[in-house]
Amino acid sequence: MFGPTIRILSSNFHSFSSMIKQYFNPLAVAEVIKLLFSKPSCFLPHAKVENIAVIDFDKLKHFGFKRVLFDKDNTLASPYQNTAFCTEIKRSVELCSQAFGRENVCICSNTAGSEYDKKKNYVAAKELEHIFKVSVVRHRHNKPNVTFREVANCFMIIDTAKKIDIRPQEIIVIGDRITGDVMFGNKLGMLTILTKPLAIQNENYFIKISRFLEQGILNVIETFGITPPKNPFVSNLPEFRNVIIKKHE
Numbered sequence: 171m172f173g174p175t176i177r178i179l180s181s182n183f184h185s186f187s188s189m190i191k192q193y194f195n196p197l198a199v200a201e202v203i204k205l206l207f208s209k210p211s212c213f214l215p216h217a218k219v220e221n222i223a224v225i226d227f228d229k230l231k232h233f234g235f236k237r238v239l240f241d242k243d244n245t246l247a248s249p250y251q252n253t254a255f256c257t258e259i260k261r262s263v264e265l266c267s268q269a270f271g272r273e274n275v276c277i278c279s280n281t282a283g284s285e286y287d288k289k290k291n292y293v294a295a296k297e298l299e300h301i302f303k304v305s306v307v308r309h310r311h312n313k314p315n316v317t318f319r320e321v322a323n324c325f326m327i328i329d330t331a332k333k334i335d336i337r338p339q340e341i342i343v344i345g346d347r348i349t350g351d352v353m354f355g356n357k358l359g360m361l362t363i364l365t366k367p368l369a370i371q372n373e374n375y376f377i378k379i380s381r382f383l384e385q386g387i388l389n390v391i392e393t394f395g396i397t398p399p400k401n402p403f404v405s406n407l408p409e410f411r412n413v414i415i416k417k418h419e
């Protein structure tokens with residue numbers, strides 16, 4: 171008599187525990203706490219922009235950077251969607267690919283290309299690659315614990331026969347999360363650009379709380395006068411922040 175009820179409860183519990191596993195990442199929390207005390211500058215982006223459509227990718231390239239790594243959720247697409255948020259965002263990825271070369275642009279997402287996506291034969295990663303025409307990083311642990319090797323492997327997918335010297339300081343990470351994108355990029359030695367999230371209405375409560383905590387941490391760190399990690403291509407940070415924004419003619 172209780173069979174169907176137990177099955178429903180069991181199914182709901184399974185869905186809930188899967189969601190917890192996907193969004194509560196103990197490894198990421200440990201990394202955030204470790205870096206907060208050992209290297210707080212890792213929380214600070216080198217630049218903040220409204221969204222990727224305001225970035226002048228040609229100017230960005232002129233600084234000497236060679237590769238760009240985009241986040242997906244809330245940077246290119248709405249959360250849990252693999253289509254571009256709007257034509258302007260899709261066009262911006264295309265402009266970035268034209269400036270840097272398509273083989274030098276990749277997407278690193280905590281959903282597409284993750285272990286969770288691997289169980290579904292990377293269906294999300296493949297869909298994203300088809301839409302944006304750039305490769306998606308396959309990784310074991312989510313950001314901020316994606317390794318440099320996993321990122322480098324993605325940039326080398328296009329031509330595995332060619333020897334490519336990939337250095338972290340030549341890579342720009344662009345994303346909307348301080349702990350996910352900025353901390354990940356900074357701790358590996360890359361340059362980081364923080365965007366505002368495209369749409370926060372559909373985000374789950376784990377992400378909403380994380381975002382609130384991240385902003386609080388960022389505010390506290392900035393009051394101590396800490397600056398982002400040094401990058402060899404950027405000697406003047408205020409000038410860099412001004413130059414990379416598109417100017418209206």
Ligand SMILES: [Mg+2]
Nearest residue numbers: 241243244346
């Ligand atoms: Mg994101």
